[in-house]
Structures are given as C-alpha cells and as structure tokens.
Amino acid sequence: AQTVTQSQPEMSVQEAETVTLSCTYDTSENNYYLFWYKQPPSRQMILVIRQEAYKQQNATENRFSVNFQKAAKSFSLKISDSQLGDTAMYFCAFTKGGGADGLTFGKGTHLIIQP
Amino acid sequence: NAGVMQNPRHLVRRRGQEARLRCSPMKGHSHVYWYRQLPEEGLKFMVYLQKENIIDESGMPKERFSAEFPKEGPSILRIQQVVRGDSAAYFCASSPKGLTNSPLHFGNGTRLTVT
Numbered sequence: 252a253q254t255v256t257q258s259q260p261e262m263s264v265q266e267a268e269t270v271t272l273s274c275t276y277d278t279s280e281n282n283y284y285l286f287w288y289k290q291p292p293s294r295q296m297i298l299v300i301r302q303e304a305y306k307q308q309n310a311t312e313n314r315f316s317v318n319f320q321k322a323a324k325s326f327s328l329k330i331s332d333s334q335l336g337d338t339a340m341y342f343c344a345f346t347k348g349g350g351a352d353g354l355t356f357g358k359g360t361h362l363i364i365q366p
Numbered sequence: 367n368a369g370v371m372q373n374p375r376h377l378v379r380r381r382g383q384e385a386r387l388r389c390s391p392m393k394g395h396s397h398v399y400w401y402r403q404l405p406e407e408g409l410k411f412m413v414y415l416q417k418e419n420i421i422d423e424s425g426m427p428k429e430r431f432s433a434e435f436p437k438e439g440p441s442i443l444r445i446q447q448v449v450r451g452d453s454a455a456y457f458c459a460s461s462p463k464g465l466t467n468s469p470l471h472f473g474n475g476t477r478l479t480v481t
Contacts, residue, residue, distance in 0.1 A: 255408075288472075293474065294455065294474055294475050295472060295473075295474050295475075296409070296457060296459070296470075296472035297472075298469050298470065301469065342408050342409070344408075353399050353401070353411025353412075353413075353414055353422065353425060354399075354401075354409070354411060354470070355411065356401075356408030356409045356410070357408050358406070358407055358408045359407075359408050
C-alpha cells in the first residue's frame with residue numbers, strides 16, 4: 252500500500268516570500284504520478300501541479316514548482332512570490348500508473364500568507 | 367462548460383436514516399471518483415466508477431455504503447442507516463480518460479452531518 256506523509260501541519264509566511272511545503276511517499280511502484288492540490292476555504296480541490304515519476308525534469312506552473320527526488324521519495328512544492336490568495340490547505344497526492352486506482356492523499360499542510 | 371456539480375451542499379440526517387449524495391460530472395467525463403474527508407484529514411479514496419461499472423471500490427466500507435453511475439443521470443453515493451462516524455465532507459471528482467491520463471476535476475463537496 253502507498254502512503255503519503257506531510258510533516259508540516261501548518262506554515263505561515265509573509266506575502267511575497269518563498270515557501271516550500273514538504274511531502275514524502277512510500278511505494279514499491281516504479282511508474283506513478285504525484286500531485287499537489289490546493290483546498291481554499293471554499294473547500295473546492297484545485298490541482299496545482301502534476302509530476303510523472305518517469306520524467307526527471309521538475310514540473311513548473313507559473314509561481315509553483317516542485318523538487319522531485321525519486322530516490323529519496325520526496326516531492327516538495329515551492330511557491331515563489333507568495334500571495335494572499337495562496338492561503339489554503341495543500342495536499343500532496345499519489346497514484347500508481349495504470350489508472351485503476353484513486354489518489355492517496357497526505358493529511359495536508361495549512362499554509363497562511365500574512366499581509 | 368459547467369464544473370463537477372454536487373448536491374446537496376449540506377445534508378443533515380438523523381442516525382438510522384439514509385443519505386443520498388449526487389454528483390454530475392463535467393460534460394464528456396465518464397470517469398467518476400468519490401472521496402471522503404474527515405475533519406483535519408486529507409481525502410480518502412472510496413470508489414472509482416465508469417459509466418454503469420464499478421472499477422475499484424476498495425476504499426468503500428462493505429456495509430451500508432453503495433455507489434452507482436448509471437448510463438443516464440448523476441452518480442449516486444448512498445449511505446444506509448447512517449451513524450455519527452459518517453459525518454464528513456464527501457467529494458466527487460471526474461475526468462475524461464482516467465486518473466493518469468487527465469487531471470481530476472473536483473466538485474465542491476457535500477458536507478454530511480449525522481445527528
């Protein structure tokens with residue numbers, strides 16, 4: 252079974268700072284996918300970024316980037332130039348290749364951006 | 367193109383009653399996933415369905431819970447004889463091609479409260 256661990260229950264930074272959220276996972280699979288989802292107070296889950304394990308290049312989406320360390324089973328999210336609207340719960344998630352599986356989520360990190 | 371629609375947004379049931387949660391996937395999406403989120407927790411996978419078929423129900427309790435995705439109409443998650451421990455937010459997500467080939471789009475969830 253796969254597990255996803257987010258060791259930071261809550262983080263707080265000033266607006267415009269850079270923040271890194273950590274995520275580690277455990278799997279015996281070689282082909283898998285990793286995701287970061289954002290859940291603002293509205294409760295909707297919003298995909299932030301996606302990484303295929305077979306790709307060595309780290310995924311980037313505007314101010315969001317990941318540091319994917321496959322050997323260490325680590326998948327951290329970096330948010331640059333943080334904005335007030337980035338305040339939300341952030342969930343790291345895993346699914347193995349093949350598609351006949353749901354996502355396994357971590358418990359989340361509550362990120363607060365201070366003005 | 368409307369997003370994933372879940373209703374009701376809030377549902378209150380007394381112990382022993384039945385709860386029916388509805389999910390209309392995005393247009394053109396034939397893959398539906400249900401997740402449960404307990405307070406202070408990440409989302410837990412429950413069941414994955416394609417039109418008229420249950421693909422993976424490994425995350426769904428064997429007793430009292432059932433799900434369907436008929437040829438016509440929304441996907442339904444049904445909880446019979448609800449207990450207090452069923453109180454949670456239930457999220458539905460859909461995709462056109464399955465999890466690893468296309469991103470999941472989540473609804474806003476149904477918050478079930480059992481009194």
